[in-house]
Amino acid sequence: MAKSEGRPDRILVVDDDVRIRQMVTRYFEEEGFLVHGASDGASMRRTLADHPIDLILLDLVLPNSEDGLALAREVRATSDVPIVMLTGRDDVLDRIIGIEIGADDYIPKPFHLREVLARVRSILRRRRPVEPVREDLSQVLAFDGWRLELSRRRLMNPDEQEVELTTGEFDMLTVMVRNSGRVLTREMLMDQTRGRQLEAFDRAIDAQIARLRKKIELDPAHPTLIRSVRGVGYIFTGNATAPMASSTS
Known part of the structure; x- marks a missing residue:
């Protein structure tokens, strides 16, 4: 999903822990991002349908029998929006599966917000096209x-x-x-x-x-x-x- 001209990058934080959602939202808003929060797959789908999202921060373990890997696979089937997995499960197999289905990065909890910000900015910077007047x-x-x-x-x-x-x-x-x-x-x-x-x-x-x-x-x-x-x-x-x-x- 391309960023619309003249607006900040818009991030969707999908995590069932309200404290983490609030912490990440507050931090990224202070850095100039527009941030939406979702506690599960259903609210994630509603947000994606209603708003242009530039990157998803997605927890691996979610309620209602839906996990982050399944949701990432669902998103990737229709969109190339960047996905960064945030999870407390430090399982190498989960990381491999995440990369296999198209996640762009994988950050284990507990994490430092400055590191999350740096990785998000790096992914968005690499994805943002520079349109030259003439093709170089x-x-x-x-x-x-x-x-x-x-x-x-x-x-x-x-x-x-x-x-x-x-x-x-x-x-x-x-x-x-x-x-x-x-x-x-x-x-x-x-x-x-x-x-x-x-x-x-x-x-x-x-x-x-x-x-x-x-x-x-x-x-x-x-x-x-x-x-x-x-x-x-x-x-x-x-x-x-x-x-x-x-x-x-």
Whole structure:
């Protein structure tokens, strides 16, 4: 969901703990954000239907038999709005599943509000397109008829149709295309796409690659663009070429 011109970023905090909602809301409002709160999936859906939301802070454990992972999967089925998971469960499997379904970040409780703010701003900054008057070809990566526009943060397929990518998917593909023909370990991919030291659990990278393959490969089960290198990592084998000017302005 793109931010409307002239208004602050709008955040939805989904957490059944009213104290956390109030604390996060107060802090982010003081930083200039518009903040909505929701205690469960039903109120989250109402807010998403009524307001343009730029980012969701989503608790993992919620009432009424709905958890954050299920809600994140539901949101991701229809929208690429960034999702940051906030949870008291420090479970590696939950983190992997969260990344697999398209969460952009995962912050365990207890957390420091300044860190949450920094991560939110980083995600929003990376997603916000900069529309140049003329297309800067140095900010375009091309491969096999595809075009990755870095300034606009969008991917165009060979039929000139935009393919929606999450923040993590876009960053992952950018790193892969820029390093075409080079074997990249999972640790290298984690470092270059996250920009900070995290637990380097291999399955998180594997899940991200699997999601990306579904969007750019003709046959995700037999990929030709992003190939696995057993025991090492991945290699992008697409034909990276000098970009041509697009027909769009």
